Every structure is written in structure tokens, then in C-alpha cells.
Amino acid sequence: MTSSIRFAQRMSREILNLFPRLGAARILRQWTGSYDVSPDNSPILGGVDALPEFYLACGYSGHGLMISPKVGEMMADLIAKNEKDSLLGNFELGRFEKTEGPRKETLLIG
Numbered sequence: 001m002t003s004s005i006r007f008a009q010r011m012s013r014e015i016l017n018l019f020p021r022l023g024a025a026r027i028l029r030q031w032t033g034s035y036d037v038s039p040d041n042s043p044i045l046g047g048v049d050a051l052p053e054f055y056l057a058c059g060y061s062g063h064g065l066m067i068s069p070k071v072g073e074m075m076a077d078l079i080a081k082n083e084k085d086s087l088l089g090n091f092e093l094g095r096f097e098k099t100e101g102p103r104k105e106t107l108l109i110g
């Protein structure tokens with residue numbers, strides 16, 4: 001819940017691996033904030049069997065901005081046209097009720 005030099009150092013290393021030219025950039029400040037995390041670190045998307053016309057799009061576990069364009073399209077098609085993208089099957093609430101349990105995604109920052 002607080003900013004730290006350790007985080008800035010680790011992220012700087014990661015970013016420089018991808019974009020070496022950012023080595024000349026100066027960090028002026030950083031912010032912190034909490035985000036929602038699901039039990040398997042993957043979003044919960046789609047309808048809820050027990051509640052008709054109730055939809056979930058949450059539990060993004062820190063990936064919500066990145067995947068929002070595709071999630072927005074899929075959720076719009078589901079709600080407005082009742083068309084279910086095959087990807088949605090992997091992210092439904094019901095996966096937590098399966099005996100083998102969901103596959104856990106590894107978070108970059110734990």
C-alpha cells in the first residue's frame with residue numbers, strides 16, 4: 001500500500017529490458033494503489049447462473065486496462081446480443097466450483 005524504492009528499482013530493470021532508451025528518463029514520483037485480485041489471478045467475466053441478467057466483469061488482478069478492449073467487446077456481445085465468445089468460458093464464475101479448481105495465473109508482482 002506504499003510506494004517503495006525496491007519497487008521502482010525492480011520496475012526500472014524490467015522496463016529497461018524492453019525499452020533500453022528509457023535509461024535516460026528520470027523518475028520524478030510514483031503512486032501506489034490496491035487492485036482487485038481473484039483466487040486464480042484471472043478475471044471473472046460473464047453471466048451468473050443463479051441471477052439472470054446479472055453480469056460480472058471484475059477480479060482483473062492488475063490486468064484490467066490491458067485487456068479492456070477485448071473484454072468490452074465480449075461483454076457487449078453477451079449482454080446486447082446474447083452471443084457468448086468462446087474465450088469467456090475460461091473466465092466464468094462457475095470455474096471456482098469445479099473439483100479440480102481453476103488454473104492459477106502467475107502474477108508479475110505478488
Ligand SMILES: Cc1cc2nc3c(=O)[nH]c(=O)nc-3n(C[C@H](O)[C@H](O)[C@H](O)COP(=O)(O)OP(=O)(O)OC[C@H]3O[C@@H](n4cnc5c(N)ncnc54)[C@H](O)[C@@H]3O)c2cc1C
Pocket residue numbers: 031032033034035057058060061062063064065066067
Ligand atoms: C496501482 C495499479 C496499477 C495497475 N496497473 C495496471 C497495469 O499496468 N495494466 C493493467 O492492465 N491494469 C492495471 N491495473 C488494473 C486496472 O486499473 C483495473 O483492472 C481496471 O481499472 C479495472 O477496471 P474497472 O472498470 O473494472 O474498474 P475501475 O477502473 O475501478 O472503475 C470502477 C468505477 O466505478 C466507480 N464506482 C464504484 N462504486 C460506484 C458506485 N456505487 N456508484 C457509481 N460508481 C461507482 C468508481 O469510482 C470507478 O470509476 C492497475 C491498478 C492499480 C490500482
